[in-house]
Amino acid sequence: MKAVILAAGYGTRLQRDVAADRSGRFAHLVGVAKPLLPVGNRALLSHWIRALAASNGVDDVYVVTNALFLSAFEEWAAHFPNINIVCDQTTSNENSLQDRLGAVACLQLAVKHFHIQDHVLVIGGDTLFKEDFSLAGIQSRFCELQAACEDNNLVLTYQCRDDETAKYGIVEVDDDLRAVCMKEKPLPSETASRRACPCFYVLSKKSLPLLDNFLLEKKDAAIQEKDAPGNFVAWLILRKPVYVHEIGGRFDVGNLQSYVDCDRFFKDKLLHAHTYMM
Template identity: 65%
Template structure:
C-alpha cells in the first residue's frame, strides 16, 4: 500500500489570522505551510510520518506540495527515508491545481498500481484513531469486493453539518450518498467525512474519468477530494470507519486547539495513530 499526503494548499485563512493577531505569539508562523506548523513536539505532518513508519502499513509515502513551499518540504523530508516530495508547479492560491489533480499527479509517480491511503496534510485525529485498525477494516471490506473503498467518519454537532460533507449510510455502513454542507434539516445524518481515504487500486483509474468530465467546470467542482468521493459513491462501494473526532487546521483558533491537544492531552505520543 502507498500513502499520498495532500499538502499543496496555501493556508490563506490561517495566514490572514496570523497577520491580524495582536498578541505577538504567532509571528514565527508567517509563511509556514500548514502541514509544517509545529504541533506538540514536531511539525503536523511528522505525526503522520511517524505513524506510517512505525505501523509499517505502507512502503512509500508521497507528499504533494507547491513551488512556494517545495524547498521547505524537501528540508523537512530529510528526516524520513521513505518520503518523496512532489512539486505541483504552482506559486499562488489562484494557480492551485486542486487536491484531486494533485492526487492524480502523485499516482503517476508510483511504479505500479496499488491501494492508496490519501491524507489531508492539515488534518490530525484524536488518540482513538489507529492506522492498523483502519487497514484491517479495509481488508475486511475488500473481501466483499476488490473495488471497495473505506473513508473515515465522526459525529458532528447539528450546527456543524453546514460546514462539512455529510455521509448518509445504510445498515451495513456503506455510504449511499454524500451531501455537501447541508442544513441540519436537509439530512438525518451527522456523519462528517474528513480527508482520509483508502482507495482500492481498481478505483483509482476513475480519477482520469472524473477529471476529464470536470475539466471545463469551475475549479470548485474538482478541487476538494470530497468532490471525487461524492462522484465515486454511485460507481464503487464506499464504506465507513468511525472515529471520535478530528483536528482540521484551517485558521488560528483551530491551530491553537490542535497544538494544545498534542502538548497537553495526548497520553501516549509514542504510539499515536499506530
C-alpha cells in the same frame, strides 16, 4: 499500500490571522505551510510519518506540495526515509484557474508521477485525528473489505453537531455501513445523517483509474468542483462500493484559533503520545 498526503494548499486564512495578530506570539508561524506547523513536539505532518512508519502495510509516502513551499518540504523530508515530494507548480493561491489543479488533480498527479498501482491512503495534510484513531485498525478493516470484494473502498466519518452539517461533506449509509451518498455542506434539514467525512480515504487500486474519469467529466467545471477531494468521494460512491469507519473526531487546522487549540491539546492533553494514531 502507498500513502499520498495532499499538502499543496497555501493556508491563506491562517496566515491572514497570523499577520493580524499583534501579540508577537505567533511570529514564528509566518510563511510556514500548515502541514509543517509545530504541533506539540513535532511538525503536524511528522505525526503522520511516525504512525505510517510504524505500519507494516505502507511502504512509501508521497507528498504533493506547491512551488512556494517546495524547498521547505524537501528540507523536512530529508530527515525521513521513503518520502517522495512532487510539486504542482503553482506559486500562490491567486494563480489563474487554469493553473490551479485542485486536490483531486493533485492526487492524480501523484498517482501518475510515481506510477502508483497499489491501494492508496489519501491523507489531508492539515488534519490530525482524536486519540481513538488507529491506523492499524483502519488497515485491518480495509483488508476485510478487500477480502469480500476488491472494488471496496473505505472512508472515515465522525459525528458532528446539527449546526455543523453546512461545514462538511455528510455521508449517508445503509445498515451495512456502506455509503449511499455524500451531500456537500447540507442544511440540517436536508439529511438525517450527522456523519462528517474528513479527508482520509483508503482507495482500492481498482478505483484509481476513476480519477481520470472524474477529472475528464469535470474538465470544464469550476475549480471548486475539482478542489475538494470529497467531491470525488461523492462521485465514487455512485460507482464503487465505499464503506465507512467511525472515529471520534479530528483536529482541522484552518485558522489561528484552531491551530492554537490543536497545539495546546498535543502539549497538555495527549495521553498516549508514543502510540498516537498507530
